[in-house]
Amino acid sequence: MLMPTSSEFIELCRSQIALLTQAMGASLSVIYLTEELVESSQARLMPIAAYPDNAVALERSSRLALPAAADSPEIDAIPATGITQPRQLVLPLIHEELVFGLLVTERDDRPWTTWERSQVERIADTLSLACVMDQRAQWLDQSQQQHRSRQSQQHDVLDNLLHQLKSPLTALRTFGKLLVKKLQAGDPNREIAGSILRESDRLQELLQQFDEAIDLDSVDVLAEDASLVGRPIPLLPAGVLTTSNLELMPCSVSEILLPLIETAEAIAQEKGLLIKTEIPNFLPLVSANPGAVREVLSNLIDNALKYTPSGGEVHIRAREHGDRVRIWITDTGYGIPPEDLERLFERHYRGAQAKGDIPGTGLGLAIARRLIEQMHGSIQVFSPLKNEGWITEDDQPPKQGTSFLVELLMVKA
Template sequence: MMASASPEFIALCQSQVLLLTQALGATSTVVYLAEPSVNPVSPTLVPLVAYPDTAATWTSLNEILATMAGPDGALQADPQAGASNLLGTSEANPRSLDSEPLPAGQSPPKKPGDDVSPQADDTLDDTPLVLPIAHEGAILGVIVSTRPASPWGQAEYQQAERVANTLAIACVMDRRGQWLQRQFSQQQLTQANQSATFHDLLHQFRNPLTALQTFGKLMLKRMGTEDPNQTIAESIVRESRRLQDLAEHFDEAVAQGDEAFHPPGAMPPVAGLLPSRPEDLTFPSGNAGTEADDLSHPLGRTLAVVPGSITDVIVPLVQSAMALLPDRDLELVQDIPPDLPDVWLDPQAMREVMSNLLDNAIKYALPRSLIWVTAGVVQTINGELYQGIAVGDTGAGIPLEDQPHIFERHYRGVQADSDIPGTGLGLAIVQDLVQAMGGHIEVISPVQIDHWVNPVPAELTQGPGTLFMVWLRTV
């Protein structure tokens, strides 16, 4: 069944049909639209708009449509010729477009083909003009206009053809608009379901997270200061707090989406589709920051970039990472001076940066590999001093062809074919956060190990290696 036409398209058809009927001196004009069909050559035609309302509709229009289209359903070069044959307007018939006027009072002769006619008997002697409503070769419908026995001139045909072209474009826009509306409604429904699921998962996530944090605090209270497991218990408490912070930001991001959410099927009024101010028609440059850009950060909020200590942020994370190494047969060395100058950073964002880099180094390192963290590297860029933090490993390295894409979202390069799970988001998140803090990050592979670690531990697995260098502005 044909998708219903919008009121706006029907109104346009009515106005165009009225103008065409009056301009051509026709007795009636009817617009037919084609319903979708398995056979594109012969879809069903349904009358949409008629003027006057009592205008007769033609039978056998499917045969007419078949003469307009080729075997593949595309519009022929001269669709009017085929349609005229079925409606009795062939060259042998005095009602053709180019025929001479009949003497006054003389009616056109009947012929056997005249059984294809309107349903109303009083229009049998009307001269039909049939035009396809087509766009890019696809027939969307036809216009049939009739008037008492009188030939149609070429100028009249061209005027009617312009109306048909206008209706064809409007019909395509109307159908695309309906398709977009269905997609929009489906997307809103999906968004509503996802929002409900996110809220449910967040609610269930908080309960075990709170319990985990409580267990970690209890362990710390029962341990002595000399207990070798104290670092592990501190890491449990610290990481549970990190998860709690992330859950809160996630909750805020979902809440913001809910505030901007409209019920499925809701469409803004026409006034809401138009710009209220001239400046609304302009687009911001790619470098201009906006509130929407701030909310797109991985933390789901605007970063609070303040002077801070690199050491205070990364040393606890390195200690937590070292607790994971024995089971992986890895070794980690660090060179983090305690008196480094402050840099511009967001503490939580910097923790996420270092956590991702350390997690990647541990996850992708080969057995008996070395991981190192070095701070205190300095460089000057455009007269501004930057502090560098390096996270490196002696693993398999990153192929040169992968390095230009390594910070793209969901890009994993050669690791996509490995058994190591991942989403390809970690380094993209790292780069977003570093740039939001006013810094930049670079990757180096292969790495000259002895330039960073001296002496190099014996009996380690030494591959090409990878080094990530994070640069932050010095205060």
């Protein structure tokens, strides 16, 4: 079923009919397009342009060599080569063996010559190609409208979810502040309350970036306003969520790692895991984005805790190496199959973990790699674990597990 025709295509049809009338002396011309009736699968025709006018042309075209009534002739009955009588021409509009209309014309005073028929055929070819282009343009416009509608609906859903997330987060931060104030220094619960407050601050920062990233009003690449065509598309706001245009600055790996380790120790205690750390007091500063480094290391530590069974160990160590600072995160989990290692940093790829009971999206490591690349660093994975990532205390590392190595450039003196 053809899409509704545009006003531009109808104007083209009228101009071609005027050409037939003024240059070739046609006394009658009608252009039909196919229409598919709901109650029938048989394609039929509807007039969209005519001369002298629709009523007169349709009444006169009933005398032409059409196999059915002129107001709704059946397209299936028209030969692909058209119908030619001394003073009448009925030519199908065809493109790539698809017939979707007719050009009907006649002349009262003289028959059509061979050359004139060829010119009328050229007009039919022009209309055929124009109709195809018009249909594709209409389809594209409809698709874009549907896409804009879906974008708007998704935007509304995300706005609603974001609004609903902010209220409990505000309450969580408030409770965390109250606990920190009420608990005495030295109380182990005070450290837990501090971790709650840090993580809620982190969530608030991510939600703020999320709010900016989904602001479709400023990134509407399908805007209907013609004045926007050709303008550069604005970049999403810089941040951890977008992994673009990160602002690099001198930052301390130790200051980023220590709060993460405090949180990890609480989780490890609940799961029956042992955490060992080796973080020098005076590590050189690195050129990085603190939020991005925190996101990467937090993700790697969370994965180590998540995929290490009870009774296992997680080792976190940092050290200077040449012009870089190396951060190792090693676990004694089941390890990663060799066939998964090469694809581990692909978005949504979970490999063997997809068959397990531990939930995940397969996005964390892909985001981590992108963030590290934005900071001109590197990230690698080894399974079984590497000895360099194992904190030795007269014990040999196991022959399983996984090590992640993150390298960040030190600030140049």
